[in-house]
Structures are given as structure tokens and as C-alpha cells.
Amino acid sequence: MKLKRILVILLVAISVFSLAACKGKETEVADKKDNKPAETKVDDTADDKGKDSNEEAPEPVTLRMAWWGSQARHDKTIAVIEMYQEQNPHVTINYEFYDFDGYFQKLNTLVASDDCWDIMQMGGNFPAYLNKILPLNDYIADGTIDTTNTTEAFLKTTRYNGVQVGVSNGVNTYGVAYDPAMFAEAGIPEPQEGWTWDDYAEICKKFKDELDIYGSSKFDDFAAGCGSGISQFGLEYNFYALTNDDLGFDDYTFLIDYIQMRADLTAYGAYPDPGAIAEIKDIEGDFLVTGEAAMTWVASNQFIALSEAAGRELNLVPIPRRTKDGPAGSAIQSSQMFSISTDSENPVEAAKFLSFFWSDDEANKILANERGLSIFSNVVRALEPDLTPEQIKVNEFVNLIGSYETGEVNPISPEPSQEIQDYYKLIIEKVIYGEMDADQAAKDFYDFAKSKFQ
Amino acid sequence: MKKVKSTDGKRISSIKALIYNETTAGYLFALPFIIGFLGFTIVPILSSFYYSFTDYSLGNKASWIGLNNYITLMGDKRFWNSVYVTFKYVLTSVPLKLIFALFIAMIMTRKTRLTGFYRSLYYVPSLIGGSIAVTLVWKELFSRRGLINQLLGMAGIGRVSWFGNQKVALIPLILLTVWQFGSSMIIFAAGLKQIPTTYYEAAKIDGANRRKSFFKITLPCLSPVILYNLVMQTISAFMTFTQAFVITSGGPNDATNFYALYMYNNAFTYRKMGYASAMSWIMLVFISIITLLIFKSSKYWVFNESDKE
Amino acid sequence: MSLKSKKRISNITYHLLVLIGGFIMVYPVLWMITGSLKNNTEILNGALSLVPPNWRWENFARGWRGFGGISFATYFRNSIIITSIATFGTVISSACIAYSFARLKYPGRKFLFTMMIMTMLLPGQVLLIPTYIIYNKLGLVPSPIPLLLPHFLGQAFFIYQMMQFMAGIPRELDEAAFVDGCSRYSIFTRIIVPLLKPSVITTIIIQFYWKWDDFQGPLVYLSQPTSYTVSIALKLFADSTSRTDYGAMFAMSTISLIPVFLIFLFFNRYLTEGISTSGLKG
Known part of the structure; x- marks a missing residue:
């Protein structure tokens, strides 16, 4: 009896819910899918006031846009979207936001069904999505995207074999963050620009000896040992060839030193072992933040978050070099960009919005370089008065790296890069566990990477 | 079992016989599964089988590479x-x-x-x-x-x-x-x-x-x-x-x-x-x-x- | 020692052992719940203490605020709607299909059953995209329909489970009813369904929390932030490229446990009642 009554209640509840859900569905479908008929209806009512003054109301347009990131980024980006919609009442932007992993899972399904967002945020892995990215060259040429306040060098950070795949939302570079107080405590001089990998290893071991902590927290091995590491052998080398269809060097022994150093430092206890590294999930867990290491690898646009998480004063120094006077191997790169997809039905409107997003002073006062240092000089100037000391530190650092003499650098990773990076991590672990020596590992890894381009 | 059914069948009309037939009932009860299987499962399964003989990578055209994978x-x-x-x-x-x-x-x-x-x-x-x-x-x-x-x-x-x-x-x-x-x-x-x-x-x-x-x-x-x-x-x-x-x-x-x-x-x-x-x-x-x-x-x-x- | 006191001692040991075991089982959960009252450093460095040093109730307020102006109230509403409908669909459709496979004899039955088992053997990840393409061609994306429809078309895991339970219901019951003039349909509603109660309740409990937990489906088929479910929202806290507000994340994870736990508590009663008559005590 009791069960029956409960089942009845449950049934009623469910049918009420499903009614509500149906309603929700309808509005959602109207909003999204059949936007044309629904949109005109919406605009008739909403735009009445605007229409009187403006005879030629432009065709209403709906754009879909998505990005990944933190709560702060969601709030800021939405504020800018609302600002733009207010100024351009004919444009509706339906936005979606996710965490990093979710974003790419979703994007992958959209790619497979030719249903990508009009405007999509892209990181260094964009070559994998190349045939979904609309070239912006024409929009830049005809001024739809205003690039008067930026430079060719900056635009090149998001150009792939001549195709302008996007415009950078902000640039960054890699560096090493360290805690000066810990250096003082251990009686070790702070690292200086021009320090070498030998210096780095030395410092790591000293910290182990003096304070019994790791000298260094997790490094981005691939960026350090391959991305920068290869270029440090000479300005003419890159890990990936400039044409992005081959490796940019042919001597596998270039790879040995870094792998060997990593294995040595791990064995010494001066660098976290793979188990300890697995405990680092994000910035909060970084051993520099937790006080178990004195240095860590950092992307310049994350330096502020890192300092905040640590709650201590941190400094930023360029990554170590091979030799004191040799090439630095670091370069400025796009931290991420927005691209327009080839599935977009309104690429011109998307380009107009992005131009606003990238270079409008007011919009960028809201965005406040959260995605990296803006490449537009007017934005940099507009933000200048409100910079915090930490932000100034980061900007100066990026400018310093930007001033380095570099050869023809390739700041871009071609399609198989992710697989190659994973393999690099694996091969280092094999050396740490003594399954191969550094020379074998370097050779094996080189052959693996090379085979991905054949 | 069979015997019971046939004596039943004599008494009721043929439509009713069809409805009450064990096979009909079986398929009717299994209908949701059949719809789901034919509508939403078989195609993805077959396409994944086909993909396994191609170099399909997301967003690119798939081309046949036989048993290579x-x-x-x-x-x-x-x-x-x-x-x-x-x-x-x-x-x-x-x-x-x-x-x-x-x-x-x-x-x-x-x-x-x-x-x-x-x-x-x-x-x-x-x-x-x-x-x-x-x-x-x-x-x-x-x-x-x-x-x-x-x-x-x-x-x-x-x-x-x-x-x-x-x-x-x-x-x-x-x-x-x-x-x-x-x-x-x-x-x-x-x-x-x-x-x-x-x-x-x-x-x-x-x-x-x-x-x-x-x-x-x-x-x-x-x-x-x-x-x-x-x-x-x-x-x-x-x-x-x-x-x-x-x-x-x-x-x-x-x-x-x-x-x-x-x-x-x-x-x-x-x-x-x-x-x-x-x-x-x-x-x-x-x-x-x-x-x-x-x-x-x-x-x-x-x-x-x-x-x- | 008298029999009575012997029994008492055995009772006390039983309760003590079960309680200790239970504490070990729920310790990680308690850690998560108390974590909702800690801040990041207290969570990550405070090791495994269950007592929050400062009771930070503000984590709940901060977490509840949600993302981009949409609070967790919306996410909870979406999740509850989707999960309830899906669970309802699973129970109805799976019971019918299970009855067909387990109790009725007809040509093609074995084949259908094999196909059903096969659908469980292919990992969802490779089927995800082809399935998405179908729904997309039908114009059902973005909408919650792709999240709900499959549940009305039978869930293999539960079909098979109900079949196994039906195997425990004596066939003589059906046959007797059949001889009495019951149709296959009324045998299902009058005999099988009432006897299937434990299995149905099991299905409700498990399907509810599976659906509640499901992240991939809502991620792929829903688009607007106002239609996000709790599972998506919880993931939003953990963007790997930025800082994570663990306190708020734990607070919302704790709240998200409540509906699942309530469903369990509510239906668990029907599993416990009478179960002990199996006489293992003797």
C-alpha cells in the first residue's frame, strides 16, 4: 500500500518535471537551433526602440562562442559580450564555457559533426583543428579586424604556413619562478639571467643538501628539453621544422643532456620522482606553492596566480641556457587565441566582434590581460595606470624575452605533437626507472618523433 | 504449452490471436530495444567497425588502409x-x-x-x-x-x-x-x-x-x-x-x-x-x-x- | 557463561566491527564533507584531519553562486529533471524488455539478447561521436532529448539484471496464470512486476546515481550554460589551467551528494524490510 502511494507521488512528480522539461526544451530549441524564425520574433519586440532612429536595421545575427578557463575568465568574458551586444543590438552571442578537458572533448564531437562554434578559443594544439579554422588573412587585409596597433611579430605567433589562424588573446613565455626567501635561507645566490642548466642542477642539489627539499618542482619537460632545449644548440635549430612537417634537427644526441640531468636530479632527490609529480594537479599543488621546492616552471601569464596561491613573494627568471652566452631558446608565443570556424555562417560578424574583443580599450579594461599580455599597444597603454606590481613584473619579463635575438623560431606545435610529448614523458620515466640509459632513450624518442612525420 | 494456445485460438478472433500470440508479445515487449538498436546503436557500431580499417582522424576525411591499424x-x-x-x-x-x-x-x-x-x-x-x-x-x-x-x-x-x-x-x-x-x-x-x-x-x-x-x-x-x-x-x-x-x-x-x-x-x-x-x-x-x-x-x-x- | 550473555557479547562485537568497518569506508567521504569547510591550504596541507580548523561556511555561499551569473539552483534543477526522467524511463523500458527476453519464447529472441550483450562490450568512447552525429542530423542537438531517449529504449545493464531476477521467479506461477486465462500482458503486470520489486528498487538507486554522475552526456548534448547539469558545473571548478577553489568545489560536491543519498535512503527501506528473514542468524 505504502509503496503504491509513493509510486503514484513519484509518477506525478516525474510528469510535472517532464512538462517543465518540455517547456525548457522548446525555449532552448527556439534559442539555439532554429534561430532564424525565433530570432526575428525576439528582435521585433526587443528592438522597437532602436528601429525608430535607425532606418536600416542590420540583419539580426546569432553567433556561438566558447572558451575554457576559470570563474574570473567566465565573468569577464561574459561582461565583454554583453557590452558588445548593447552596442550592436542586432548581434546575439550564445556563449558556452567549460573546463579545459571538457572544452576539448566537446570540441572534438563538434568537429566530427561539422557543427563547430563560430568563435572558438584555441591553444597550442590548434594544428589538429586546422581544417576547421577559417583563415583571417582577408579580414585583416580589409580592416574588419583592426591590426593597426600591433606588430607583424605578434601576428606571426598565430600564423601557420602563411595562414593567419587567429589573433593572439595575449602572449606569454616560459620562465622559472622562485622564492627568494628560500634562497636566502639556504644561503644560495638567486639565479640570474644567463644561468645555465649546470647552474640549475647545482642549485637543485644544494637545496636538497641544505634544506632537504626539492630544488625544483615539476618542469614542463617537453618545453624545456625539446622546445627550448634544441634551440639552445644554435639559432638554426628548432625541435619542429619551420615547415611543421618534420623535425628541425637531425642529431639525436642533442636530447641526451636534459634527459640525463632529469634522471640524475630525481635520483639525488633534488627533483620530485614520478610519484610526487603525479600529486601535482594544478597550480595549488605545485611544490613551490606548498613550500617543498624552491623553484618551478611557469608560463608568464600564470605567474600571478602562482604567487597568489603561494602567498609569498616570488621572482621570475628566464629559463636556464646551455651555455652562458649561447642562445636563450625562449621566445614569445601566443598563450591562446580566438579563431573563427569554417562552419560559421556569419564569419564577418564574428570577425567584427573579435576585433572589438582584441583591441577595444574599454573591453580590455574588463578583460585585464587575464588571457595573457595583450599584443595591442593601445590596450597596453590603456591598462598601464592600473597595473599591480606583480603584473608589471610579468610584463617586464615578457618584454625582456621579446628583446632576445632569436633565429627563425617556430612557436607552434604541429599535429602529432601531443603524442610526441606523451612519449617524451614516458621515455624520461624509463630512464629514471633504469630501463634504458639516456642515450638509448634519446635515440628511441628521436626515432619515434621522426616516424610521426613519415 | 502449444496445445493450450491452439485451443485458445479457436475461441478468439484472429486479430486477438495475433495480439496474444507469444511471438507478438515477445516482439512488442522487446520493441523499445529493437527501436533503440536499429535507430541509435547499430549505425555507430558499424561505423566504428568501418573506421577501424581507415586512418580516420577527427575532422579529416577517412581513407581506407585495410588492416594497417x-x-x-x-x-x-x-x-x-x-x-x-x-x-x-x-x-x-x-x-x-x-x-x-x-x-x-x-x-x-x-x-x-x-x-x-x-x-x-x-x-x-x-x-x-x-x-x-x-x-x-x-x-x-x-x-x-x-x-x-x-x-x-x-x-x-x-x-x-x-x-x-x-x-x-x-x-x-x-x-x-x-x-x-x-x-x-x-x-x-x-x-x-x-x-x-x-x-x-x-x-x-x-x-x-x-x-x-x-x-x-x-x-x-x-x-x-x-x-x-x-x-x-x-x-x-x-x-x-x-x-x-x-x-x-x-x-x-x-x-x-x-x-x-x-x-x-x-x-x-x-x-x-x-x-x-x-x-x-x-x-x-x-x-x-x-x-x-x-x-x-x-x-x-x-x-x-x-x-x- | 550463560547463553544470553554469550549472545550479548557476540552482538556487541558485531556492532563494533561493523561500525569500525563503516568508519573506514566513509572516512574519505567525511574528509570531503569537512573539506567543504576548509580553504585551499587547509585542504591540501592539513593532511587528513576531519576537523576544520576554521569553519568556513562562506565556501557554500561562494560555491552556490555558480558560474557566469548562473547559480547552482539552476544546475540542480536541470540535474533533477534529467535524472528523474531517465530513471523512470529505464525502469519501464528495461522491465518490458527483460520480460520479453527472459519469459517469452519466440524466434529471434536469442539473437536480440546477444545483440544487447554486445552493445555493452564496445566502449562508449568510440561510439560517442557516431551517436552524436545521428542526433545532430535529427536536429536534436542541443537538447536534453539525446540524454533521455536512450533510457526509454532500454539499458542493457538493467535489462540483464532484471532478467537474472526473473530467473528466480518460479515459472510455475506464469504457467498457472496462463492456464487460468491470463494473457502474456497481464502476467507481466500482475505477476512479474510485483515480484520484481527488489530488482526495480535496485535499478532506481543505481540508475539514479549513474545518471546524476554522468558528465560526458550532458557535456556533449547540452550547450547553454543555463542548461548545464551539476556534473558539468562541478568540473568547471577544476579547470586545469587556472587556480581551483577547492573549498567551494567540496561544498558543492557535498550538496550534490544529498539527492542521491536521499533516493538511496528512501528506497533502501524496501530492500531491508524482510530481508533478514533469510534466517542466516540461525
Whole structure:
């Protein structure tokens, strides 16, 4: 009896819910899918006031846009979207936001069904999505995207074999963050620009000896040992060839030193072992933040978050070099960009919005370089008065790296890069566990990477 | 059976006969499945089969490459490692989980006022599933300074680098699986409830002790449910993905690189959909064989009410 | 020692052992719940203490605020709607299909059953994209329909589970009813369904929390932030490229446990009632 009554209640509840859900569905479908008929209806009512003054109301347009990131980024980006919609009442932007992993899972399904967002945020892995990215060259040429306040060098950070795949939302570079107080405590001089990998290893071991902590927290091995590491052998080398269809060097022994150093430092206890590294999930867990290491690898646009998480004063120094006077191997790169997809039905409107997003002073006062240092000089100037000391530190650092003499650098990773990076991590672990020596590992890894381009 | 139907049939009209026909009823009841299978399942299955013979990568046109994916797989060391790791995981986690679930379900049959409360206590871990918070807790438990290592330290065994030592890295993942034994336990509990009390009463009169009635009554009566849990847990263990994905990302040195994880990475990280599809079809064959073996063996140990003819 | 005191001692040991075991089982959960009252450093460095040093209730307020102006109230509403409908669908459809496979004899039955088992053997990840393409061609994306429809078309895991339970219902019951003039349909509603109660309840409990937990489906098929489910929102806290507000994340994870736990508590009663009559005590 009791069960029956409960089942009845449950049934009623469910049918009420499903009614509500149906309603929700309808509005959602109207909003999204059949936007044309629904949109005109919406605009008739909403735009009445605007229409009187403006005879030629432009065709209403709906754009879909998505990005990944933190709560702060969601709030800021939405504020800018609302600002733009207010100024351009004919444009509706339906936005979606996710965490990093979710974003790419979703994007992958959209790619497979030719249903990508009009405007999509892209990181260094964009070559994998190349045939979904609309070239912006024409929009830049005809001024739809205003690039008067930026430079060719900056635009090149998001150009792939001549195709302008996007415009950078902000640039960054890699560096090493360290805690000066810990250096003082251990009686070790702070690292200086021009320090070498030998210096780095030395410092790591000293910290182990003096304070019994790791000298260094997790490094981005691939960026350090391959991305920068290869270029440090000479300005003419890159890990990936400039044409992005081959490796940019042919001597596998270039790879040995870094792998060997990593294995040595791990064995010494001066660098976290793979188990300890697995405990680092994000910035909060970084051993520099937790006080178990004195240095860590950092992307310049994350330096502020890192300092905040640590709650201590941190400094930023360029990554170590091979030799004191040799090439630095670091370069400025796009931290991420927005691209327009080839599935977009309104690429011109998307380009107009992005131009606003990238270079409008007011919009960028809201965005406040959260995605990296803006490449537009007017934005940099507009933000200048409100910079915090930490932000100034980061900007100066990026400018310093930007001033380095570099050869023809390739700041871009071609399609198989992710697989190659994973393999690099694996091969280092094999050396740490003594399954191969550094020379074998370097050779094996080189052959693996090379085979991905054949 | 047949006779009954035909005498029935004479009395009612032919339409009614059609409706009440066992075949019609069978298909009508199975209709949702048939619609779902034809509408939404068969095409994806067939297309994944087709992809396994192509170099399909997301967003690019697929072109036929014959058996190449399968041939490459045979020479892929990471693939073979993932097979090895997965087998190790399945063979340990499934029996542990089932024994544990059955054990707890049995304990919970003891009639006390607190049984409901106890059952909830043991079931809660399963309710939180694979959420990020849980995986974080798990990482914390097994971290270098985590509770497990503190306890080991107190016991004088010394710390273990759970995620850094290839030999033990699988253990935290196995324990996480076993810890979330709730759904199996619930199914066992429901199965236990179905066993008629009269069986036990009769056994008691015959002087059977507790152990005897467990082996002679509980296990045989529960055997369909055991079969079910065994098949399901084996299948889902072969497909385990989340734990390794969020806790170890397959490391160290690929020691926890489960088959499904490696497949996922091929599909979505390396974007080699064709290669991943080939992997999934090899997996399908593997699991089919194992499931079939379990089914075949079930004739000897599963006691089925409805098969008595 | 008298029989009575012996029994009492055995009772006390039983309760003690079960409680200790239970504590070990729920310890990680308690850690998560108390974590909702800690801040990041207290969570990550405070090791495994269950007592929050400062009771930071503000985590709940901060977490509840949600993302981009949409609070967790919306996410909870979406999740509850989707999960309830899906669970309802699973129970109805799976019971029908299970009855067909387990109790009726007709040509093609074995084949259908094999197909159903096969659908469980292919990992969802490779089927995800082809399935998405179908729904997309049908114009059902973005909408919650792809999340719900499959549940009305039977869930293999539960079909098979119900089949196994039906195997425990004596066939003589059906046959007797059939001889009495019951149709296959009324046998299902009058005999099988009532006897299937434990299995149905099991299905409700498990399907509810599976659906509640499901992240992939909502991620792929829903688009607007106002239609996000709790599972998506919880993931939003953990963007790997930025800082994570663990306190708020734990707070919301704790709240998200409540509906699942309530469903369990509510239905668990029907599993416990009478179960102990299996007489293991003797």
C-alpha cells in the first residue's frame, strides 16, 4: 500500500518535471537551433526602440562562442559580450564555457559533426583543428579586424604556413619562478639571467643538501628539453621544422643532456620522482606553492596566480641556457587565441566582434590581460595606470624575452605533437626507472618523433 | 504449452490471436530495444567497425588502409603493455570486489535495528562515484605524507611511493574500485531478499548448520545474481578508464595505462580515431570470448528456476 | 557463561566491527564533507584531519553562486529533471524488455539478447561521436532529448539484471496464470512486476546515481550554460589551467551528494524490510 502511494507521488512528480522539461526544451530549441524564425520574433519586440532612429536595421545575427578557463575568465568574458551586444543590438552571442578537458572533448564531437562554434578559443594544439579554422588573412587585409596597433611579430605567433589562424588573446613565455626567501635561507645566490642548466642542477642539489627539499618542482619537460632545449644548440635549430612537417634537427644526441640531468636530479632527490609529480594537479599543488621546492616552471601569464596561491613573494627568471652566452631558446608565443570556424555562417560578424574583443580599450579594461599580455599597444597603454606590481613584473619579463635575438623560431606545435610529448614523458620515466640509459632513450624518442612525420 | 494456445485460438478472433500470440508479445515487449538498436546503436557500431580499417582522424576525411591499424597495433609496445596492465587489474579487482560485496551484503542480513543505517554507511562511497572530489581524496590518502603512509610508518613498514613505484601503482586504483562496491552489494542484497525463508527453515529442521545452509541454499539460490555481477563487473573492469585518467594519467612509466585509457588517448588526445576503433574491436573480441566462457561455465554452477523444464 | 550473555557479547562485537568497518569506508567521504569547510591550504596541507580548523561556511555561499551569473539552483534543477526522467524511463523500458527476453519464447529472441550483450562490450568512447552525429542530423542537438531517449529504449545493464531476477521467479506461477486465462500482458503486470520489486528498487538507486554522475552526456548534448547539469558545473571548478577553489568545489560536491543519498535512503527501506528473514542468524 505504502509503496503504491509513493509510486503514484513519484509518477506525478516525474510528469510535472517532464512538462517543465518540455517547456525548457522548446525555449532552448527556439534559442539555439532554429534561430532564424525565433530570432526575428525576439528582435521585433526587443528592438522597437532602436528601429525608430535607425532606418536600416542590420540583419539580426546569432553567433556561438566558447572558451575554457576559470570563474574570473567566465565573468569577464561574459561582461565583454554583453557590452558588445548593447552596442550592436542586432548581434546575439550564445556563449558556452567549460573546463579545459571538457572544452576539448566537446570540441572534438563538434568537429566530427561539422557543427563547430563560430568563435572558438584555441591553444597550442590548434594544428589538429586546422581544417576547421577559417583563415583571417582577408579580414585583416580589409580592416574588419583592426591590426593597426600591433606588430607583424605578434601576428606571426598565430600564423601557420602563411595562414593567419587567429589573433593572439595575449602572449606569454616560459620562465622559472622562485622564492627568494628560500634562497636566502639556504644561503644560495638567486639565479640570474644567463644561468645555465649546470647552474640549475647545482642549485637543485644544494637545496636538497641544505634544506632537504626539492630544488625544483615539476618542469614542463617537453618545453624545456625539446622546445627550448634544441634551440639552445644554435639559432638554426628548432625541435619542429619551420615547415611543421618534420623535425628541425637531425642529431639525436642533442636530447641526451636534459634527459640525463632529469634522471640524475630525481635520483639525488633534488627533483620530485614520478610519484610526487603525479600529486601535482594544478597550480595549488605545485611544490613551490606548498613550500617543498624552491623553484618551478611557469608560463608568464600564470605567474600571478602562482604567487597568489603561494602567498609569498616570488621572482621570475628566464629559463636556464646551455651555455652562458649561447642562445636563450625562449621566445614569445601566443598563450591562446580566438579563431573563427569554417562552419560559421556569419564569419564577418564574428570577425567584427573579435576585433572589438582584441583591441577595444574599454573591453580590455574588463578583460585585464587575464588571457595573457595583450599584443595591442593601445590596450597596453590603456591598462598601464592600473597595473599591480606583480603584473608589471610579468610584463617586464615578457618584454625582456621579446628583446632576445632569436633565429627563425617556430612557436607552434604541429599535429602529432601531443603524442610526441606523451612519449617524451614516458621515455624520461624509463630512464629514471633504469630501463634504458639516456642515450638509448634519446635515440628511441628521436626515432619515434621522426616516424610521426613519415 | 502449444496445445493450450491452439485451443485458445479457436475461441478468439484472429486479430486477438495475433495480439496474444507469444511471438507478438515477445516482439512488442522487446520493441523499445529493437527501436533503440536499429535507430541509435547499430549505425555507430558499424561505423566504428568501418573506421577501424581507415586512418580516420577527427575532422579529416577517412581513407581506407585495410588492416594497417591492426598490424601497427601488434607492434605497439604501449598497446601490449596496456593489455597486460588491464588483465592484471581485472583479475585482481573483480574477485576482490565481488567477494567483498557479497560478504558485506551477508553481514547486513543480520536483523538489527541498525541494519539500514549500516547498509547506508557502506553504500555511501559508491554514491559519490567518480567525482573530482573523490579522486582528490584518494590521491591525498595515498600521497607521500598521506594517511596510508602514516599508518604504514606507525606499523614500522615504512613509506611507499604509491604513485611513483611501478610495482604498486595499480594498488590504489584497485582499492578505489573495491571501495565502490555498492552497486554489486545492493544487487546481492536484493538477491538475498528473494530467497524464500522456507528453504532455510526446512534446512534448519534438517539440522543444517550455518555454513552448510550457506553453501547449500544461499549460494545456489544466489547464483543467477552472482553470474550477473560477475559478467557485469568483468565487462566494466575491462573498460575502466576514469580512475586512471584522473588519478595517475596512466603513469608512472605506463604502469596504470589501462586499455581503455590508451584507447581514449588515441581517439581524443592523439586524434587517431581509426586506430582507437581498431583497439575497441580487439577489445570487443576479447571480452566476448571471456563473457562467452563465463556463460558456458554457468551451466555447471548457476541454478536457474526458469530453466527447469 | 550463560547463553544470553554469550549472545550479548557476540552482538556487541558485531556492532563494533561493523561500525569500525563503516568508519573506514566513509572516512574519505567525511574528509570531503569537512573539506567543504576548509580553504585551499587547509585542504591540501592539513593532511587528513576531519576537523576544520576554521569553519568556513562562506565556501557554500561562494560555491552556490555558480558560474557566469548562473547559480547552482539552476544546475540542480536541470540535474533533477534529467535524472528523474531517465530513471523512470529505464525502469519501464528495461522491465518490458527483460520480460520479453527472459519469459517469452519466440524466434529471434536469442539473437536480440546477444545483440544487447554486445552493445555493452564496445566502449562508449568510440561510439560517442557516431551517436552524436545521428542526433545532430535529427536536429536534436542541443537538447536534453539525446540524454533521455536512450533510457526509454532500454539499458542493457538493467535489462540483464532484471532478467537474472526473473530467473528466480518460479515459472510455475506464469504457467498457472496462463492456464487460468491470463494473457502474456497481464502476467507481466500482475505477476512479474510485483515480484520484481527488489530488482526495480535496485535499478532506481543505481540508475539514479549513474545518471546524476554522468558528465560526458550532458557535456556533449547540452550547450547553454543555463542548461548545464551539476556534473558539468562541478568540473568547471577544476579547470586545469587556472587556480581551483577547492573549498567551494567540496561544498558543492557535498550538496550534490544529498539527492542521491536521499533516493538511496528512501528506497533502501524496501530492500531491508524482510530481508533478514533469510534466517542466516540461525
